[in-house]
Amino acid sequence: MYLAQVSYFVPESVDAETVEFLFTNLLATWYKNGQTCGHRMELTFVDSRCLAPVMLPEGNALAPEHDNAYVRKDAEAMLAAGMRGPEVTILGEDLEEPAVCACPLPTSYILFTHMFTQAPPLQCGTCFRPVPLYRIPPTSDGEYLGILGWRDDYQACDTLWLNSGTLERAATREMSRVDSSLSQNGRSICDAITVSTGVPTYYYLFHFHGRSAKQERERQCPGCGGAWRLDKPISIIDFRCDRCRLMSSIATDLS
Ligand SMILES: [Zn+2]
Numbered sequence: 475m476y477l478a479q480v481s482y483f484v485p486e487s488v489d490a491e492t493v494e495f496l497f498t499n500l501l502a503t504w505y506k507n508g509q510t511c512g513h514r515m516e517l518t519f520v521d522s523r524c525l526a527p528v529m530l531p532e533g534n535a536l537a538p539e540h541d542n543a544y545v546r547k548d549a550e551a552m553l554a555a556g557m558r559g560p561e562v563t564i565l566g567e568d569l570e571e572p573a574v575c576a577c578p579l580p581t582s583y584i585l586f587t588h589m590f591t592q593a594p595p596l597q598c599g600t601c602f603r604p605v606p607l608y609r610i611p612p613t614s615d616g617e618y619l620g621i622l623g624w625r626d627d628y629q630a631c632d633t634l635w636l637n638s639g640t641l642e643r644a645a646t647r648e649m650s651r652v653d654s655s656l657s658q659n660g661r662s663i664c665d666a667i668t669v670s671t672g673v674p675t676y677y678y679l680f681h682f683h684g685r686s687a688k689q690e691r692e693r694q695c696p697g698c699g700g701a702w703r704l705d706k707p708i709s710i711i712d713f714r715c716d717r718c719r720l721m722s723s724i725a726t727d728l729s
């Protein structure tokens with residue numbers, strides 16, 4: 475993942491309000507198309523250019539080949555107003571975020587995120603690195619709003635859980651239980667990605683508290699009640715049910 479700066483040349487004839495309106499529209503459509511990560515919408519003027527900091531999943535994420543119809547429309551509106559761009563300057567790799575998946579053909583995907591990352595919420599099941607969303611077909615109306623909305627909800631729950639105060643128990647339930655609204659939404663997104671890509675897409679169930687190591691080892695799949703413990707853990711995955719496309723870990727407070 476890369477930190478970058480996007481800028482447009484702004485002629486004197488274009489007022490700041492128009493620049494802000496058009497540029498924030500484009501930043502939003504890039505985000506909803508998976509070409510940028512995170513919710514940053516900061517703009518500043520330097521001489522005759524308007525600049526925005528962005529995080530990109532890959533160095534070429536803003537290349538026209540990744541644009542969708544909404545991005546093209548917003549970029550055209552900027553040109554029609556007289557602005558010239560975009561000029562993309564890569565500042566460097568983000569030290570906190572992992573590089574994205576480079577597997578030629580992932581064998582599975584995992585819907586996964588946590589509160590400390592801006593990476594795309596889809597992971598490759600082979601290398602466990604994030605997958606830029608524009609590599610898979612859009613998940614909602616030509617964009618990725620559904621999966622990005624799930625990511626926001628999950629990260630909000632993760633934040634409440636970590637803060638251990640307001641709504642802690644409710645947030646833990648949302649992330650841990652297979653029948654919570656968060657999990658049901660996530661699993662229907664996994665189903666849609668499995669169908670659109672032909673690649674099985676798993677849902678990860680958070681599991682923090684366990685009563686005993688023995689009970690943990692004997693834990694059954696919460697979807698079908700079947701055995702789902704892996705002989706050997708893969709990354710943080712101790713449990714996987716291929717029938718339900720669910721994954722989970724040994725309780726964090728016991729592992
Ligand atoms: Zn990979």
Ligand SMILES: [Zn+2]
Binds near residue numbers: 719
């Ligand atoms: Zn199952």
